[in-house]
Amino acid sequence: MSRYEWIVGFAVMAVLLALPSIADMADEPFWVTLVARTLVVGIGAIGLNLVLGYGGMVSFGHAAYVGIGAYVVGIGFHHYFEDGYEWMNNGWIQLVAALGISGLAALVIGAICLRTRGVYFIMITLAFAQMVYFVFVGLDIYGGDDGLSLYEMPTFGGGATLGDDRDLYYVAWVAMAGSLFLVHRLINARFGMVIRGAKSNDRRMKAIGFPTYRYRLTAFALSGMICGLSGFLTANLTEFVSPDMMHWTRSGDLIIMVVLGGMGTLFGPVYGALAFLLVEELLSAFFQLWRLWFGPLLILVVLFARGGIVGLLKGRVGRNG
Amino acid sequence: MNWILLVEQVLNGVQLGLLLFLLAAGLTLVFGIMDLVNLAHGSLYMIGAFIAASLTQLTGSFVIAAILTLPATMLVGMAVEVLCLRTLYDRDHLDQVLATFGLILFADDFVQLVWGPAGMDIRLPEFLRTSFEILPGVVYPTYRVAIIVVGLAVAAFLYFLVARTRIGMLIRAGASNREMVGALGVNIRLLFTLIFGLGAMMAGLAGLMAGPILTVQIGMGNDILILAFVVIVIGGIGSIRGAFVAALIVGLIDTVGRAFLPEILGLFVGQLAADTAAPSISSMMSYLLMAVILAFRPEGLFPPRSG
Numbered sequence: 001m002s003r004y005e006w007i008v009g010f011a012v013m014a015v016l017l018a019l020p021s022i023a024d025m026a027d028e029p030f031w032v033t034l035v036a037r038t039l040v041v042g043i044g045a046i047g048l049n050l051v052l053g054y055g056g057m058v059s060f061g062h063a064a065y066v067g068i069g070a071y072v073v074g075i076g077f078h079h080y081f082e083d084g085y086e087w088m089n090n091g092w093i094q095l096v097a098a099l100g101i102s103g104l105a106a107l108v109i110g111a112i113c114l115r116t117r118g119v120y121f122i123m124i125t126l127a128f129a130q131m132v133y134f135v136f137v138g139l140d141i142y143g144g145d146d147g148l149s150l151y152e153m154p155t156f157g158g159g160a161t162l163g164d165d166r167d168l169y170y171v172a173w174v175a176m177a178g179s180l181f182l183v184h185r186l187i188n189a190r191f192g193m194v195i196r197g198a199k200s201n202d203r204r205m206k207a208i209g210f211p212t213y214r215y216r217l218t219a220f221a222l223s224g225m226i227c228g229l230s231g232f233l234t235a236n237l238t239e240f241v242s243p244d245m246m247h248w249t250r251s252g253d254l255i256i257m258v259v260l261g262g263m264g265t266l267f268g269p270v271y272g273a274l275a276f277l278l279v280e281e282l283l284s285a286f287f288q289l290w291r292l293w294f295g296p297l298l299i300l301v302v303l304f305a306r307g308g309i310v311g312l313l314k315g316r317v318g319r320n321g
Numbered sequence: 322m323n324w325i326l327l328v329e330q331v332l333n334g335v336q337l338g339l340l341l342f343l344l345a346a347g348l349t350l351v352f353g354i355m356d357l358v359n360l361a362h363g364s365l366y367m368i369g370a371f372i373a374a375s376l377t378q379l380t381g382s383f384v385i386a387a388i389l390t391l392p393a394t395m396l397v398g399m400a401v402e403v404l405c406l407r408t409l410y411d412r413d414h415l416d417q418v419l420a421t422f423g424l425i426l427f428a429d430d431f432v433q434l435v436w437g438p439a440g441m442d443i444r445l446p447e448f449l450r451t452s453f454e455i456l457p458g459v460v461y462p463t464y465r466v467a468i469i470v471v472g473l474a475v476a477a478f479l480y481f482l483v484a485r486t487r488i489g490m491l492i493r494a495g496a497s498n499r500e501m502v503g504a505l506g507v508n509i510r511l512l513f514t515l516i517f518g519l520g521a522m523m524a525g526l527a528g529l530m531a532g533p534i535l536t537v538q539i540g541m542g543n544d545i546l547i548l549a550f551v552v553i554v555i556g557g558i559g560s561i562r563g564a565f566v567a568a569l570i571v572g573l574i575d576t577v578g579r580a581f582l583p584e585i586l587g588l589f590v591g592q593l594a595a596d597t598a599a600p601s602i603s604s605m606m607s608y609l610l611m612a613v614i615l616a617f618r619p620e621g622l623f624p625p626r627s628g
Binding site: 052058060112115116117118119120122123124126127128130131134135137138139140141248249252255256259289290291292294295296297298299302303306 | 352358360405408409412414415416418419420422423424425426427428429430431433434543547550551553554558597598600601602604605608609611612615616619620621
């Protein structure tokens with residue numbers, strides 16, 4: 001990464017950190033909620049970027065792990081509320097469970113999916129995500145199709161919750177910075193070299209003696225965990241979980257964010273998430289049917305701006321950007 | 322478990338399987354020959370259903386509407402191919418997935434713009450609203466029988482087209498080596514547009530036939546599309562025969578599973594637990610099947626011979 005990219009990345013993160021104060025000054029408290037949504041979704045995009053951008057694994061099912069993370073919060077609340085299990089509404093326990101279960105799900109699903117290649121991989125990750133989706137649609141005790149509303153927020157000891165959007169905003173910022181740091185360290189370690197090497201030539205990496213399957217699977221599970229973190233925060237933000245969060249079109253949104261920002265770049269997913277939600281917000285302010293414009297816009301981006309926003313920053317617009 | 326219900330469910334399964342085949346055949350033709358992943362195939366199915374619903378209201382006859390819907394969806398498909406997909410053939414699969422995902426977003430809102438947010442019903446003519454005894458004691462709706470007959474006829478036609486005609490020869494040749502077919506003087510661009518139109522027409526046919534049974538609504542293509550993908554992945558991408566077999570398997574498993582899983586599960590666990598778990602499990606079954614098949618045969622049941 002060039003120094004220029006680092007400066008822009010840090011500048012964006014700094015602006016995001018200062019945003020609640022800016023919103024105060026501008027007297028627009030709505031901004032905080034809006035950008036908090038970007039942060040929590042962006043964490044999911046950072047997770048997906050680890051496999052999609054660096055590993056070249058086009059997973060079309062990452063919304064499932066986001067959903068699992070969110071449902072841990074929803075299910076915890078449900079049993080606390082209905083059955084009085086106090087510990088199940090403990091935010092720390094939920095956080096650990098959200099990371100653990102989404103990581104485990106990604107490990108199991110990834111173990112099967114990574115046996116396949118190319119377009120089969122796209123399809124099978126998609127199908128597994130649909131499977132998870134239908135599990136939750138069918139689970140009537142957790143609201144089935146309609147989902148669960150969280151009337152009370154999980155507590156983090158001493159009555160602290162993430163119910164206040166401003167608290168949540170800062171926590172999400174820290175989580176995002178943490179995820180970026182983790183991805184940066186992973187990618188520049190030997191581990192990252194192997195998955196990046198396997199992206200460009202898997203057979204050669206195997207020939208050198210790296211068990212690339214295990215490396216890819218680890219990356220897949222880690223990316224599932226980051227998505228689980230995103231889901232955990234999303235549930236705290238929206239105070240609602242539903243199977244809709246895992247619908248395959250949500251996975252498509254995550255891919256769009258990663259590609260829009262710049263695949264396989266550290267800050268790309270952050271820019272992508274910001275751009276995605278900004279465009280959505282702007283278009284939907286002007287048009288009721290905003291996707292009528294967003295769809296063709298997406299096609300144009302795919303056709304003409306392959307490097308995404310990071311590619312534009314580098315000044316190299318074009319297919320191989 | 323009574324056998325009349327079983328026969329009915331098996332017929333329903335075959336019927337869903339044939340609808341899935343119509344969708345999957347178009348998907349797999351386009352993928353096998355042009356190497357294009359088209360997520361917007363479900364949108365063509367939806368548009369077919371909406372066009373059929375409108376034409377039925379306009380002409381007052383479902384049969385006339387059905388006959389007009391086929392060329393209409395073919396034209397829509399060819400227009401989409403020329404305007405948007407043509408540039409995507411030499412891109413990687415991710416680009417194709419994204420661009421066709423953009424098409425889905427566009428199509429869903431476009432349909433809402435033209436037809437409004439509410440769904441539509443397709444009214445069947447009198448002679449299709451009857452039912453008759455197909456086996457002693459088994460009464461089955463005429464329209465559903467018609468779907469099965471049409472589905473089988475299309476499958477036979479497609480087999481004939483691909484295996485026995487000059488167009489089919491070019492399709493098969495195009496699947497193995499595009500450049501060579503082009504070098505031999507075949508207008509490959511036109512051929513691709515025609516194949517895409519053919520796929521779109523079959524998707525439209527599936528949409529118009531499903532319309533009277535399900536409601537015609539926005540997003541109706543998005544979930545059945547994934548099931549069609551499951552079908553072509555199980556069957557082996559690019560293989561029409563694989564798509565046919567896999568579509569019937571998936572249709573049967575889905576339908577029969579939904580009908581009998583609560584009873585079957587009830588034999589092993591308590592009836593209450595079975596009733597709770599059955600809906601989840603039965604909608605997962607096709608996906609589970611796919612996972613199991615891919616775990617053993619990563620290329621599907623009938624991988625196409627050419628690479």
